Amino acid sequence: MSDTFTVLNPVGFAPKVTRKELAPRLSTLEGKTVYLVDCRFDDSDVFLRQMQGWFGEHMPGVRTVFKPISSVYLNDDPATWEEIKARGHAAIVGVGH
């Protein structure tokens, strides 16, 4: 026993994880408005514009709205989320890293 040591754990205390319910999925995107939310980081706008083009070519029945967030991605953006909730049916957010 003289060769063994008891030491303290250096790790901090994690907060409790509480599950959040995600929004139910749509039955179809046809006739729906999908927001392409640009997080304004590293040319994400260029990428989402290409995705918008894809919808126009392959799913023309989907209305897409390109929407840059109101500030930097570090800040919450309730005005944008409220707009999407009021006028849209779904959102694609990118490009995260």
Added chain:
Amino acid sequence: MTIGDRYGVPAVAVHTDKFDRVVRSVATTSGMPGLRQVFVPQPVMGKSARELRAYVDGKDPLTGRPVMQEVVEGLTRPFDGEDPGAIEFDRSTPRLVESDTAENLVRLFHESHWTDMLPIVLPTEERVAAMLAGTRRKPDEVVGRMRPTHFRESWEYTVEKVAVNAVMAGARPEYFPVILALAASGVSARGSSTSSLATMAVVNGPIRHEIGMNAGTGAMGPYNHANATIGRAYGLLSQNLQGGSVPGLSYMGSQGNGYAYSSVTFAENEERSPWEPFHVQHGLRPTESGVSVFTGCRSTAFTLGLREKHWREHVRNMLRGMDPHTPPTLLLDPITALQFIDRGGFMKKDALIDWLHDTARMPAGEYWDYQLVQNYIYPRATFGEEPWASKLTAAPDELIPMFRREDIHVVVVGGETNGYWRIMGCTYQKTVSVDEWR
């Protein structure tokens, strides 16, 4: 993904594949393990529209399935039958590690990513108790909360937890109030940014002499026990008390940063400075002790002295070499601090900072085209936030300030073996009282 839970809108997040582990981890610890996520190749930055269209038309590099199929299914496929995963899993942290030999414990600490990969002092009960004698604060008192990035949840820690990390770093009990003050700042020295962040910690006031810190020759190097171990403790406590700093999971610095070993920790040379000490500029009295924390230490410019003929141009060139997203803090040897007075007549730091702000200019067109300006400043400017919004009205060739005046700082450090000085690109965060943690 606030939109998906708080606002009830079905959403899909698109990420680059390098961030697979980190974004899944963040989703899980945010209570959303079932978040629909789609991946495209890294990088997006700098790719042409045609190249990015190929990403859209291509496959998710992690699943091998078409990106757009995953996007559409992510918005339309019901969650029925999907296992949301363990949500209320045990995240408690035991006080003790299971007893073992010293060799095995050191290996465990390294393999658990609890170290900076250098040898550590094992935090036995006796050593931690000795460290705790360095403060009047109770071991179970909560010191603060910390996280490696904005998206992560904050973890909490006590005086005892800070002491454990201070022991591991090899610090002495008399240093402990400074280390507690750094922990109380809540500013992580192990930020997870892809930009490979490091911090800088500047100590002021009587504590410098009480614990033998170095503000003179070699102050920023590995030549003083207090400087070295306080800085190391700051790094270790950050990575462990915030819940980790593991490459690919909770650390994404692409290149890493050698400054992170020491957190660039030193004392200001108040006695040889011609100006007001840094902590006094930020609200403390000269007889009080404090530690000031700077983040984002990545870039350094240097030169020797100030030449009589072209010193203004030389300083301007140094400033122009900094990325305009990260403001300058001048680290001046006392010789150069006095030269700034001799050459420019800057009897106060404020006068020098005014001049630096006016000198650091670049054409507006170049300024707005910097990637970090695009990422972090342009969005704020476009929505009216000053002073950046006004800069948007400048013509492309108009010279505009690179930095906000309030973000420029000056610290005096060095032993006057010569007039070398440098500019650290970094952002001042806060000054914390050390005396409150004695």
